[in-house]
Amino acid sequence: MLVPLNWLKEYVDIDENMDVKDIVEKFTMSGSKVENIEVLGQGISDVVIGRIVEIKKHPAADKLVICLVDVKDELLQIVTGATNVYVGAYVPVAKVGATLPGGVKIRKQKLRGEESLGMLCSAEELGIDEQLVSAESRGGIYILPELPLGMDVKQALGLNDIVIDFELTHNRSDCMSMVGMAREAAAVFNKKLDYPAIDVKEVEEKVEDYADVEIAADDLCPRYVARVVKNIKITPSPLWMQQRLIKAGMRPVNNIVDVTNYVMLELGQPLHAFDLDKVKGRRIIVRRAQKGEFIETIDHRTRELDETMLVIADIERPVAIAGIMGGLNTEITDETTTILIESATFNGSNVRLTSRKLGLRSEASSRFERGLDPNLALDAVNRAAQLIEEIGAGEVLKGTIDVYKKPVKPWRVAVRPHRVNSLLGTEIDTAYMADLLERLGLKCLIKEDTIEVEVPTFRQDLRIEADIVEEVARLYGYDNIQETLLDNCKASVGLKTYEQKMEDMTRDIMGACGLNEVVTYSFESPKAFDNILLREDDPRRKAIQIANPLGEEYSVMRTTMIPSMLDVLSLNLNRRVERAAAYEIGRVYLPEELPLKKLPVEVRMLSIGIYGDGADFYDIKGIVETYLNACSIKAQFKPAADPTFHPGRAAEIFIEGKRAGVIGEIHPDVAEIYNMNKRVYVGEINLDVVFKKANMVKTYRPLPKFPAVTRDLAVIVPDDVAVGDLEGAIERAGGELIERIKLFDVYKGDPVPEGHKSVAFSLIFRSKEKTLVDQEVNEVFDKIVQELNKGFGARLR
Structure with a gap:
């Protein structure tokens, strides 16, 4: 504001x-x-009002003109390249020696051989937003209404503010x-408030003879007030009004529109003026729109309406979207002679939802969305009528049309001064407390140990005692409230939960692995499931539809974090970031059934994504293994058959037989959909599973006293046998004597039979109690070979 x-x-x-x-x-x-x-006006000096009395072409430059400008006490020759100047125009003139915002100083100079004794100023050069001035002044010299020549521009334009x-x-x-x-x-500041005096001068004709109002949806419009003004003269509004509108961030249009905007800024009640001659039947009907109805709004866009939206209509069609924007079919034009001024109260939630559906917000809607006082409507329409009459823009008809079926009255809230002081830790006197509240326009009646506060209807946020306590606190001054402890307060130490500590540890490890944290929306587009090539029967397609989405792009709750990560990586790649590594800790939302009958299951997930020269599958696998090792978790990686990933370059992660995630290179078709021309590796891990299986207790053991025995083992197995399964079998058969298993070779080709592969491990044996002899090691080694043969058909190479 x-x-x-x-x-x-x-x-x-x-x-x-x-x-x-x-x-x-x-x-x-x-x-x-x-x-x-x-x-x-900061930095402006010696800039005055001037009037152009003569314009002639520059003899040596086609795009320059020479203006003779009257600034009251002298005529100045000024050369300009502006194309919007004309004889008789009143303009700001920076004389020689003048300064402008930004430290610009005006000097006497020659332009292509012609002397220029100053500069004609644009609005922007005076620190005024060009978007807020008239169209003829944008991109050129600021054209002003008639003003006293030689007058300081800061005084003339109200820039001393x-x-x-x-x-x-x-x-x-x-x-x-x-x-x-x-x-x-x-x-x-404990000062008196001078409310603007409202006194409307009316002609004898009655408003009822010109218009009629009906509210057909009083649940969405509790009050509608209208006045009629005839003999309208459309002209620019007075300069003082234009100045105030510009300072408040609004662009002047014409006297009628400017009055409605002025009153909205002054009193807070949005108004709208209809050309009454264009309102069919001269009857206003406030109703819900019909499904499939259309309206062309004053921004020249046609918008489709539905039955949830409230419209202002005549007897044939909508003429405005209630609380948001008027229709082009009843817009005020230079030919308008009779207007109806609307001052109404609309349901804030309905205005907000309609605004969101249409993608249309306005100064009016931003006020209605917050909830307006219905008792403000009459003052506002009368204030507008008063200003229109005072600036000579029209004649106001007698009376108002006021449809107000259920008037809102002030309400009372009982406040206990001792309770206020107890909550604030203060000792404010009851009478002073009441005085503070009355400064805000609240009426107070002290009854023994209670203050009965009558709340005016414009303070719709004050409903309970706690609301009044806040008002006392802020007016008394937060800086005046001493620091105190609550009565009977026992100090306690705030601690993080196990899950919060695990999340912190996860972030530390991801950062140590060179990944940057990102945060994305929990909302997703339904198209995301197609983008990552999910099958039609994939359970991840069963996503929760959002009842009031921000748009189609954010209309479902995500069931996987992979699309969000791919969006981040795609954005970075298309911004010429050659290498990126990112992670996100978030949640996915898995409904048990649709439509929802109970809240969905929220699963905490870790999403990882990397790309760049030299990046490969083993980079992302290494990151995951580093993380799981820190959690003391031994995971199994098995080939994944997920359509999102490149065949043969993806793996599912299992922890104690439970699927905990997937990693891999994304499918080339997915990369093409996301406009990525590099190999991209992503993954997601179920952190709820990880946190449950993690063992964060650190244990230590002494250095071994006895020597180790190393043996190499090479076996031939079918191609489809996973190395991880072989390692598991070796570990089980070796028992306590197996200290370490290390894969050092996988070979395919002669003399290994087709359809088979040779897998070689380095095995380290050690006993905690004695030095192993060959016979003991051989027995364990033979047991391992037998176990591999029995389980996988393996034979020694």
Whole structure:
């Protein structure tokens, strides 16, 4: 919320001598967070208002013109390349010696042989956003309305001002206006609030003779107020109004639109003006849209509606999307002569959902989404009518149309002062506590040990005693509350859970392996399952549909983290990152059945992804083995038949017979879908299984006292026999005497028979109790050979 300080001072008498930093600090300490401060006109000096009295071509440059500019006390010759200047235009003139924002100093100079005694300024050169000025001034000189010649531009354009940008919480809809922030300022600085006086001058004709209003969906629109103004004259709005709109971040359009925007900024109630002659039957109907209805909004886009959306309609078609944007079919134009001003209250949740479905947000919708006070609607429409009449833009008809079936009234909250002091650790006097609350517009009645607080309808966030406690705390001043311990408080030490410690350890090991942590959404696109080539019957396709998705790209809960990792790797590769290694700790969501009848199973997963020159399958396998070794887990890797991965270059991970994950090189077709022209290796591991099987207790044993015996073993086995299975059999047959098994060779070819392979191991035998003799080693060795022959048909090579 952009708040120009001079505009704020119209409602609250803030001390002129108070430094803006002190003002900001007081607002911040009262709970109104300040995001930014912009000092307007900073660095501008000796820039005045001038009028172009003559324009002639530059004799030596086709793209330059020579302007003779009247600045009251002298005529200045100025050379410019701007194409939007014309005789009679009022423009900002930086005279010789003038300064502009950024330290620019204007000097006398010659341009292609012609003397230039100054510069005509654009809006941007004065520190004004060009997107907020009229179309004729964008990309050229700032064309101004008629102003006194020679007048300082900062005074003329109101640039002697400071704009404070407040970051407001969603529950404070009352602060989305100048009056709302003035109410806060009045409470913070203990000043009187001067509410804008509203007095509408009306003609004798009655509004009922011109229009009619019906609310057919009162659950979504509790109040609708309308006024009619005739004999409309469309012109630019007064300069003072344009200046305030620009400072508040809005672009002036014309006098009628500017008045509705001005009132929205001033009071917080969005308004909309319809060209009443274009409203069929001159009847406004607030109803739900019909499925398949269309409306072309004022941004010239056609939007399809459905029955969940609220629209403003006439007797034939929608003329506005309630609370969001008006329709092109009733837009105000230069030919408009009669308007209907809408001031209504719409259901905030419905406006938010409609806005999200249509991908359309506006200044109005951002206010309705927060929830507005229905009792604000009448003041707002009357204020707009008053301003239209005061600036001579039209004549206001007598009376208002006000459909308000269930008026909202103030409510009461009982507050116990001793409870407030107990929670805050303070000793605030009851009378002073009531005074603090009354500064905010709350009415207080002290009854013995209770304050009965009447909450006005504009403070919809105050419902229970705890809400009032927060108001007392922030106005009393957080910096005035002493540090104290809670009564009967026992200190306790916060500790991490086993799972949290294991996650930390996982991050440490992944970082040590050279991987960077990434974080992705738990939402996924249904197309992701096709992108990684999952079969139609794959259980991972059974994903939970999100009821209110951000869009189709985030419409289901993920059942695998591989697509998210591939998105990250693809993005990096397409940004010319030649080598990347990443990991993510997240969750997947596995429903037991669809549609959901109970919450899904959330599985904690580790996702890994790498690519780059020299990277291969054994890199990602090594990372996983390093991690599992740190967890004291011995895993088995078996060939995987997963369509996401390259055939023969992927492995499933098993821990004590339970599948715990998969790693491998992604299939070339998947790589092509993700626009990756390198070999990419990804994997995901079920951390819930790992954490359950991990043994993090460190055990130590003395160095061996007796020597080891080494024997090599080479056997011929069928191709489909896994090396890991052979190692398991050797370990079982060798018993306690086997200290280490190391694979050192796999060979295929002559003289090994076709369909077979030779696998060679180095075996280390050692006893803890004595020195082994050959006979003992031979017996164990023969037992191993027999076990391999029995289990796998292995024979010695």
